[in-house]
Amino acid sequence: MADDDLTRWNRAGLSRFRYLDGNAATFLEELRAGLQARFPRWPAVAGEGPPEEDEREWRARLERHYQADRDDLLWQIGRGFARASHVLGEHLDVYANEATLGTAGEWENLRKLVAMLDYHPRPPASAHTTLAVLAKKAGPLAAGFAVKHSPADGAPVVFETLTDLDLDPVLNAVRPADHDRNPAPLQGQYLELAGEHDKLTRGTPLVVEDTRRGSSRAHLIQSVTLDEARGVTRVRVSPRLSSRYRVGDVRVHVLPKERLAVTGPVLKGAVLGHSLRLGDDTGDLKPGETLVLSNPGHKARFLRVDRVRPRLLSFKTPLGKTYLAGARLSRPVEVPVVRRAGVPWRRRIEAGDDKGKNLYVVFVAGDWHRLQNQWVARRPSAVDTALRSFKVTRAHYQPVGVPPEADDSPAWEGYTALSLVGDELDNNPQYLLAVPESPGPWAPDPLLERAEGGVRDPLISEHSKHAAPGDFAVLVCGGAIAWARLGAVAEDEEGERTTHHAAGGAWRDSGGGPIHPDSSGAREGGPFYRDASQLFVHFTETVRLHxxxxxxxxxxxxTLPVSDPDGVLAARLGQGHRLLLDNGSGATTARVVKLEGGDPLRLTLSEPLPDDSRHDNLVLYGNAVPAGHGSGKPEQALGSGDATERHPAFELAVKDVSFVADPSQASGVRAAVEVTVDDRRWTQIANLKDAGPEDAVYTARLTEDGTLQVRFGDGRHGRRLPTGTNNVRIHYRQGVGTRGNLPPGSLTQPQRPHPRVASVRQPLPAGGGADREPEADLRESAPATLLTLSRAVSLRDFARLARAHASIWQANAFSRPTRRERRESLEVVVVPAEGARLTSELRDQLTRYLGTHGVPGVDLRVEDYVPVVIGLDITLRIDLDAFDPEPVIEAVRAALEEAFSLRRRRLGQPLYRGEVFQVVEGVRGVANSSCEIRVVSVGTEGEADGLRQVLTSGGVVRVLQPGPRQCLHLAPGRPDIAIETEAYQP
Structure with missing residues (x-):
């Protein structure tokens, strides 16, 4: 038997094979390691390999060392023992193992086995997103515009635009109509000004201007409070604010430059009540005094003072119509009265203007002829009784030693005879009250002339240095206010007076009475006293409300209204235009379905607006373009065609070739390559068996090493390649896998400047990136294709089909109730690769993919899964005499992370407390343990429905039962696992 034969059948006479993962070479390495552990001086066999060595390279190195024939007795003994163990023991026949789908471990063998089921390993997928391009100027932006993300560690991640785009600066950022106008009405007496305004003072006016309606209102500042924390100034004003004004339409004009004294126009006559305002202080006047109000050419008024306030007198009786211009207020003089016997005292007037009144003749000592045609009064004894006035129709003074003019003349030497016309005069008056010869010390403050609805225009003041047309001017008299926007300003020849003409000829004050009963409240309307009034002009600052x-x-x-006053957007946005909608917390893509012209322009979109969208946070990016992970590479030769060869295959010896969405492919993605043959572009398809003899098509498959194999037809299924030299050429993009799953805002840096591009934004996350299908999934996915044949009919078929997509880890399908007759409605819940959230682009791709391979007429909706993140509290009991606790803790943590990761758990799979015990106590060194399960988080608000907990009698979670759309797992990256240790006590 050859010593280099490492694949031998079991010779131990067993009735069936029992396989072990090993051969003579690996047995020798294990034997060497064990001996060296017990005998440190035992010579090494294979030694340490390079750190980047994979399992295949490791096995090959061990076999090279095994085949070496060394002149070493210990070596030969160990090698012989390993060989005997291989031949006689229970061992793995690698060829038999690699021929079985359930046990094969080599990628290429797995690929060939699943190919027998017409299944091809699911390739990786490249992430994708939609970018918003902010344009400098209009013009085309060709596909392939690159944007990169530079992570803290690792190489940059490059995305390229996948389609051409016509840039237009007008479409950079479209906002909803009135996005910058708060529609809330003004209320009460408080204004909140944006910013901190510490120069505002109590008693000065401000003007609230409604920019939309073109109207304005003046108010007086009552108090000012700075809110530094919020960065606002809170101003209390009077009168109350008008609820017809909207917060967003208001501009507030503050800090007038000038405060001017007013000189006119003065009202000649006015109907007054009980009060009279003085131009100066009241001095030593006291209640109860009698005063006379005199004005040349007008009736003198004798008044009894009821109340004295600064510059204001109140009288017992109303003043009525009064002429204040040129009037003076004085203390009257007392004129002693005597009667002369034989002279008629009183008679009744029977004709003329004074008909019905009495004519009295009295004598006063001295020369009082100046009282001719004046008025005198008689003070009654009762204080509350009104003073009676009498007109002096004749004042005849008879000098001493001068004979009377006539015998019947009521003369008396040294006395003046006064003829008085009036009502009742008592029979024995002691004295009369008369106007003093010299004007009194008090001058009443005259009223300004009024017109309908306000003060008469124009208003005259002392010289103004800053008043100009267009400025606001506010007239303030105590608490009364009137205002106008100036239409013209003129100076007199001497430069001492300025005339202020209101635009439209109206000073507004509404003519109303007091708004508030307290004396400090501002009033719209008069009276406006000349000397008490001040004109505020040239407001220097204009501020917005907070x-x-x-x-x-x-x-x-x-449906969305957008501002389009010039009709520009209506001309730029056509039906089908792609938009990227972002509100800061959510984003989506949509197409324009319908436009209704006007201002605002009304857009009907293909998709609903993102949740929590408002007028002030939603932005529509009109220069939106899809982009995918990967960087384009220059075209290169793939090989030479040979018309005699059937199914020729070429390898692109490049790893990480991009794969982009394609619903026609069984995996939902295709290689991002363009193959040309003799300068003609050929088409990538899923399987050559679906091609005809003249179809210029090819397939692209990943090899075991991660490179790309491109295969062409045989003349029956796909056209044969024409003969040529380097006539098969390829252009590709490189960039794939989960590295492309980037959060929003990662892709903002163009790889190279572009003359038409100002900046790039990425409101949507980049998702859909996934790694190549692992071997464990192959064994499950390949047999499942026999049940679906890449077609979905039942709910389970749709779930299997969704799991076959390169960007999806798990999927469940559910039937949804629908009101549509004879139309099924399905919901497919998916777990994207790496547990990423389901982006709107990936949802659209999956919907098209399932629709392509599913039963026609099915209403499909793809939804994201609900993550239920759990936490584990573990107490380990360890024999501290035999084990170091730190390695045991790390081993337990690693086992838990693996067993309860999102990759291992399934949608709707319950979690039993016993599962945790099984994993923990399966780690060497753990004698026993205590384990508790916690729910850390459940998706978002409202997604906890369906999660049930079964508790023990002590309140400890025994079972977590999720809903069918939920998945229980530990948080990736930083799982919530708390581990404590105790000494094991047998």
Whole structure:
């Protein structure tokens, strides 16, 4: 028997084979290792191999050492013992093992075995996403534009655009209509200004302007509070804010540059109540005094003071119509009164303007002829009784020593005879009150003229240095306010006065009464006193309200209004245009289904808007383009055609060739290659048996080493290659696997600058990247194809078909209730490779893939699985005399991570506490243990439905039973496993 024969049948006379994984060479290595462990000076046989050595290279190296014939007795004894163990013991016949699907371990043998079932190993898949390109200028962007992600470790990950794109800067970022206008109405008395404004002061005005409606309102600042934490200024104003104004439409004009004294126009006559405002302080005036209000050419008014306040007097009786311009307020003089016997005291007036009144004649000592045509008053004895006024129709003074003018003249030397016209005068008046000869010290503050709805235009003030057309101007008198936007400003010749013309000729103050009863509240409307009024002009700052440019109104459904005042978007966005929608927390792609012109332009989309979309957070990127993981490589020769050869095959000796989505392929992906023969492009198909004799097609399969094999037809199934030299050429992209599954925002850096590209954004995650199908899956997937034949009819078929996709690890299918008659509705729940979330692109690809291979007419919906992340609390009991606890802990942790990883668990698979015990206590060194299961997280809100827990009597979880759409597993990367140790006590 040849010593180099390492594949021998079992010679021990057993009735059946029992296979072991080994041969004489590996047995010799195990024997050497055991002897060297017990006898450190025992010579090594194979020694240590290079660190990158794989299992095949390791076995080959062991066999080379085994075949060496050494002149060493110990070597020969060990080699003979290993050979005997191989021949006589229970061993593995490698050829017999590799011929069985359940036991074959070599990739190429597995590939050949599953090919007998017409199944080909599922290739890897390249990740894909949709990119938003922000354009500098319009123009074409050819497919192959590269964007890269530079991770902290490892080589850059490159994505390339997969289709051509016509760039247009207008479509860079389309926003919903009114996205920057908060529609909330103003309320109450508080404004929240954006930013911190520490120069605002109480008592100064501000103007609230409604930019949409073109109207404005003035208010007085009552208080100012800075909120540094929020970065806002809270201002209390009066009067109350108008609820017709919207927060987003408002601009607030603050900090007037000038405060001007007002000079006119002054109102000549006004109907006043009980109060009179003075231009100066009230001085020593006291309640109960009697004052006279005089104005040349007008009736003097004798008034009794009821209340004295700064610059304001209140009287017992209302003033009525009063002429304040040029009026003075004085303390009256007392004129002593006497009566002369024989002179008629009183008579009734029977005709004229004073008909019905009484005419009285009294004498006062001294010369009082100045009282002619003036008014005098008689103070009654009762304080609360109104003063009676009498008009002096005649004041005749009779000088001493001068004869009277007539015998009947009521003259008396040294006295003035006063003829008084009025109502009742008591029979014995002691004195009369008269206007003093000199004007009194108090001048009433005149009112400004009013017009309908406000103060009369124009308004005149002292000279202004800054007032200009377009500025706001606010008139303030105590708590009363009026305002206008200036249409024109003019100065007088002397430069001492400025005339302010309101745009439209109106100063608004609405003519209303007090808004608030307290004296500090601002009022719209008069009265506006000239001296008490101030004109504020040239507001220097314009600020927005806090959150004024945020429109939190939710957006739902498939219809979206967008602002298009010039009709530009309507011209650029056609039916079928691809859009990328991003709201900051969710993103999706959609096509334009319908456009309704106007402003706003109404778009109907193929997909609903992302959840939590609002006017202020949604952005539509119109320059959207699909991109895939991989970098394009220059074209190269693949080989030379030979027309006599059947099914010629060529190997592209390059690893990591990209695979892109293709629903016609059994695995849902195809190699990202372009093959040309004599400069004519041939088509990649799934299987040559489906091709006719004249079809220019080929297949692309992965080899065991990860390179690509391209195979052509035999003239019956696919056209034969024409004879030529290097006439078979290939262009390919390189980049595949889970490295391309990148989170949003990773792809923003163009690999090379482009004159039309400003920047790139990636709102959607890149998903769908997966590694090649492992051997363990091959043994399960290949037989399953016999049940489906790449066609889906039943629910189980759809689940199997989805699992056959290169980007999917697991899948379940469910029937959904539907109202549509004679139309099935199915839901397929999938676990993407590596547990990545289901992206919208991958969902679309799976939907097309299942629709291509499924029964026609089925309503399909692909949904993401619900991850249920668990945590484990483990207490290990270890014989510390025999085992070091640290290696045992690490071994337990590794065993748990493997057993309860997402790769190993199944959708809807329950988790028993006994499973955890089985894994933990199967680790060498663990005598026994205590194990508890915790639920760390369940998907997102609302996805916990269906998860049930079965507890022990002590409240410990015995079984976790998930719903059919849920998968129980440990968190990848950093599983939540808490391990403690105790000394084992037998």
């Amino acid at each position: 959150d004024g440019q945020r429109n939190p109104t939710p957006l739902r459904g498939r």
